[in-house]
Amino acid sequence: MTEDLLAFIDQTVDDAIQDLGRLIALPSVAAKGEHMEETAQLVAEMLRGVGSETKIHETSGCPVVTGEIDVGAERTLLCYDHYDVQPAEPFDLWESPPFEMSVRGDRIYGRGVADNKGDFVTRLWAVKAFQETGTEIPVNLKFVVEGEEEISSPHLYEFVEDNREWLKADGGIWEFGGSGIDGKQEAWLGLKGILYVQLEVEALSHDAHSSLACVLPSAASRLVWALSSLKGADEHIMIDDFYDGIKPLTHAELEALSIIEMREEDVKKHYGITSFILGLEGDELKERYYNGPTCNICGIDTGYQGEGSKTVLPAKATAKIDFRLVEGMDPDTVLKGLRIHLDQHGFSDVKIAWHEGYPAAKTPVGHPFVELVSKANEEVFGHRLTLQPTSPGSGPLYLFDALVPMVSIGCGDFESRAHSPNETILIDNFQKTIKRMVVLIEMMKDY
Amino acid sequence: MTEDLLAFIDQTVDDAIQDLGRLIALPSVAAKGEHMEETAQLVAEMLRGVGSETKIHETSGCPVVTGEIDVGAERTLLCYDHYDVQPAEPFDLWESPPFEMSVRGDRIYGRGVADNKGDFVTRLWAVKAFQETGTEIPVNLKFVVEGEEEISSPHLYEFVEDNREWLKADGGIWEFGGSGIDGKQEAWLGLKGILYVQLEVEALSHDAHSSLACVLPSAASRLVWALSSLKGADEHIMIDDFYDGIKPLTHAELEALSIIEMREEDVKKHYGITSFILGLEGDELKERYYNGPTCNICGIDTGYQGEGSKTVLPAKATAKIDFRLVEGMDPDTVLKGLRIHLDQHGFSDVKIAWHEGYPAAKTPVGHPFVELVSKANEEVFGHRLTLQPTSPGSGPLYLFDALVPMVSIGCGDFESRAHSPNETILIDNFQKTIKRMVVLIEMMKDY
Numbered sequence: 001m002t003e004d005l006l007a008f009i010d011q012t013v014d015d016a017i018q019d020l021g022r023l024i025a026l027p028s029v030a031a032k033g034e035h036m037e038e039t040a041q042l043v044a045e046m047l048r049g050v051g052s053e054t055k056i057h058e059t060s061g062c063p064v065v066t067g068e069i070d071v072g073a074e075r076t077l078l079c080y081d082h083y084d085v086q087p088a089e090p091f092d093l094w095e096s097p098p099f100e101m102s103v104r105g106d107r108i109y110g111r112g113v114a115d116n117k118g119d120f121v122t123r124l125w126a127v128k129a130f131q132e133t134g135t136e137i138p139v140n141l142k143f144v145v146e147g148e149e150e151i152s153s154p155h156l157y158e159f160v161e162d163n164r165e166w167l168k169a170d171g172g173i174w175e176f177g178g179s180g181i182d183g184k185q186e187a188w189l190g191l192k193g194i195l196y197v198q199l200e201v202e203a204l205s206h207d208a209h210s211s212l213a214c215v216l217p218s219a220a221s222r223l224v225w226a227l228s229s230l231k232g233a234d235e236h237i238m239i240d241d242f243y244d245g246i247k248p249l250t251h252a253e254l255e256a257l258s259i260i261e262m263r264e265e266d267v268k269k270h271y272g273i274t275s276f277i278l279g280l281e282g283d284e285l286k287e288r289y290y291n292g293p294t295c296n297i298c299g300i301d302t303g304y305q306g307e308g309s310k311t312v313l314p315a316k317a318t319a320k321i322d323f324r325l326v327e328g329m330d331p332d333t334v335l336k337g338l339r340i341h342l343d344q345h346g347f348s349d350v351k352i353a354w355h356e357g358y359p360a361a362k363t364p365v366g367h368p369f370v371e372l373v374s375k376a377n378e379e380v381f382g383h384r385l386t387l388q389p390t391s392p393g394s395g396p397l398y399l400f401d402a403l404v405p406m407v408s409i410g411c412g413d414f415e416s417r418a419h420s421p422n423e424t425i426l427i428d429n430f431q432k433t434i435k436r437m438v439v440l441i442e443m444m445k446d447y
Numbered sequence: 448m449t450e451d452l453l454a455f456i457d458q459t460v461d462d463a464i465q466d467l468g469r470l471i472a473l474p475s476v477a478a479k480g481e482h483m484e485e486t487a488q489l490v491a492e493m494l495r496g497v498g499s500e501t502k503i504h505e506t507s508g509c510p511v512v513t514g515e516i517d518v519g520a521e522r523t524l525l526c527y528d529h530y531d532v533q534p535a536e537p538f539d540l541w542e543s544p545p546f547e548m549s550v551r552g553d554r555i556y557g558r559g560v561a562d563n564k565g566d567f568v569t570r571l572w573a574v575k576a577f578q579e580t581g582t583e584i585p586v587n588l589k590f591v592v593e594g595e596e597e598i599s600s601p602h603l604y605e606f607v608e609d610n611r612e613w614l615k616a617d618g619g620i621w622e623f624g625g626s627g628i629d630g631k632q633e634a635w636l637g638l639k640g641i642l643y644v645q646l647e648v649e650a651l652s653h654d655a656h657s658s659l660a661c662v663l664p665s666a667a668s669r670l671v672w673a674l675s676s677l678k679g680a681d682e683h684i685m686i687d688d689f690y691d692g693i694k695p696l697t698h699a700e701l702e703a704l705s706i707i708e709m710r711e712e713d714v715k716k717h718y719g720i721t722s723f724i725l726g727l728e729g730d731e732l733k734e735r736y737y738n739g740p741t742c743n744i745c746g747i748d749t750g751y752q753g754e755g756s757k758t759v760l761p762a763k764a765t766a767k768i769d770f771r772l773v774e775g776m777d778p779d780t781v782l783k784g785l786r787i788h789l790d791q792h793g794f795s796d797v798k799i800a801w802h803e804g805y806p807a808a809k810t811p812v813g814h815p816f817v818e819l820v821s822k823a824n825e826e827v828f829g830h831r832l833t834l835q836p837t838s839p840g841s842g843p844l845y846l847f848d849a850l851v852p853m854v855s856i857g858c859g860d861f862e863s864r865a866h867s868p869n870e871t872i873l874i875d876n877f878q879k880t881i882k883r884m885v886v887l888i889e890m891m892k893d894y
Contacts, residue, residue: 030755031753031754031755031756031757032753032754032755033754033755086757086758086759087751087753087755087757089751089753089757093653150756150757150758151755151756152756192658194758196756196758198756203720204718204719204720205717205718205719205720206540206718206719206864206867206868207866207867207868208718208866208867209840209865209866209867210741210743210745210769210771210866211639211741211771211838211839211840211841212839213741213742213743213769213771214735214736214739214740214741214771214839215723215724215727215732215735215736215739215839216718216720216723216724217720217723217724218743218744220744220746220747221674221678221743221744224671224674224675224744224747225675225679225680227668227671228671228672228675231668232672233672233793270652271651271652271653271655271663272651272652272653273650273651273652273663273664276662276663276664277662277663277664280662285662288661288662289661289662292661292662293661294657294658294660294661296657296660296665296668296760297665297667297668297671297749297750297761298657298750298751298756298757298758298759298760298761299667299749299750299751299752299757299759299761300667300671300747300748300749300750300752300764301747301748301752302744302746302747303744303745303746303747303767304534304536304745304746304767305746305747305748305765305767306478306479306534306536307478307479307480308477308478308479308480308534308598309478309597309598309599309643309645309745309767309769309803310478310533310534310536310597310745310746310767310866311533311597311641311643311745311769311840311841311866312533312745312746312866312867313743313745314744314745314746317747318752320750320751320752320756320757322657322660322756322758324657324658324660324661346680356756391658392658392659392661392662393656393658393758394658394758417653418656419654419655419656419657419757419758419759420653420654420655420656420759421653421654
């Protein structure tokens, strides 16, 4: 029976790619809040297309779309995806327009193909394979597709609070994943938390001629000094008590890590660097990757940025900062610590204009559902999943923590450039990811 | 005779403003190198229009336009202007399009009306007044109009070297000026030097997902740390030997300063600040204004600057910095010092992508030509010029140092917002500035 399903996938992969193209064509950049309703509608339409009962749940932000196929089975599998994407800037670095899907060689390009519209489509097409081949779906299926993942899911909690019972499931597939630098499929069992803030300084009521920098205050300098006070060249984050309460990696996690090959030289080559921060390598590098919080500058905007020179003393300067948080850290505490730090270091003029965030969460490495997903992977990809105790990235996994054990797998790969120009996936991975989902659904009935 | 001239100016001021509008309509932003030839041609046409012999001198950059009216007189007056303007960004802060001159109330708006297309037009219309009223021009007149003043005049020296003899004159009017915060006309007798640099850091071959900031280097942080190393919150510039050799203000300059009223409270109100840098006031503030070098951030560009959040680790970061230099400082020495400073502080990865600049220069406060210009001012504005030993701004005055004593006066005012959005001049100042030029030309014959 599974063979029919797999054959169907081989025959229809081009149609599945076209389906993905429809989603890519909608520039649903949550940060800009454009095309969100329209994309939610398309997601609902696509969910209805595979026979699921669909609902659009309004929140204070973008709606959450759910789908449900209740076959009256004992087991339930839930998928979490998101229909929003990261901004596509800088546009000029894209080799094809970000919001027009492009297939070139063995790859698919477009904003969201990897993160995470591609994954969502693979999950839909797994269901379609059952339906189109007349195969009975052996487990209940639930889909949660939100629209604010890329802006730290500020309103998903509203939906989760209202639907806690409905959300309970025996296993869940989280949004993203794929093959690592060694070409092997990875499962991400946890996600770091995040605190994203926008810092703003307004030192003057309007821009001044830069000759007046001899006497007038500089917003750009104020911001630069404030940022320097947060983290110096030793990479130590200087907010008081920032590292307090961090939960060390468990024995089981360290064991999982011991078999992970970081391929340091390949990663360095990929990013064109000669060393990691602080010259880290080996276990220290791993420790930092899996359990290190960050304070990262996502952007700084001040003054003139065009060609050549402009002699201006800019009135205003802004910075976007993300803190990645590990287990044991709380975004509210970090936010308070940040404000206190700025005030204590003489930067009361540096405003925290807005913030968003949530804590970290993990599914235990030894959970039986993890083992099941790994077996399904082996059927299709021929190898066990590499178990990553956590991703260095973030997601609102904490909201599902007590409701469903989540494993994050997907159709990306090491070259996918999520969040960057020329985001891409391999057609082969896309196709096999649909198959893996079919196999997982089949296996889940005996779970 | 002068009365005929002044009456002509009163009658034709609207035509003069329309003439200015033709120049404003050409967005001759030197930093972008657009419309430069076209603007040079219009300047030449306008110079020919007042009967001057006109030449367009090619340089390695934008051409220098000269005009000459040789009446065989004993005395020669030279005017230095520039046809280039500062970039108009940020466009959204302009109340009317920057390159469409707009007259609203008692003011004229547009990029370049104050700096310095407006001044150039007042000088042309002074000559026109003589011609249209059939009045003999009593001195030889020379015009030098360059196209790269706003990008530190990198090629003007080529023109000056080739034309040293021609440039000799008994007095010169420098490009800009106007009324100060007290409404009184000012003359700027000197200009600070400048070193403008673009700093660039490329830490990665391409942008990465910000989750990887736990192990990958950050270009933005590298830049922030480098900038912090250049100048701290005490405003002290930390390049070795930066302040060495600075020439203190002379007795005559200090005397001139003693009668200048800084109107600290009004300036603070204008810029919406409660104090100047370091809480400076009184003589210390004056000292800093007239003889203080700067290290100012004109712009920083890195990562995402759009709405909301984007979680990215930007591959690259750039900053535009201008150092204002006072007498005794040399831009080449500062440039070398900057490179050494960056290297010694571990910032060899911070590249100085390009630079431009020149040293400071001054006309002595007691020069008789200064007195002559002040008398001409009194005739029209009813008060003596406030003599400013130097502007805090910069210009290539040093090139003319041994050739002609320069005094900078113009049609601007304290609200002119040069280099900023909504650049503006008062119609009344514009009109009187034409008249002052007429009177100066008349007075010069007896100089």
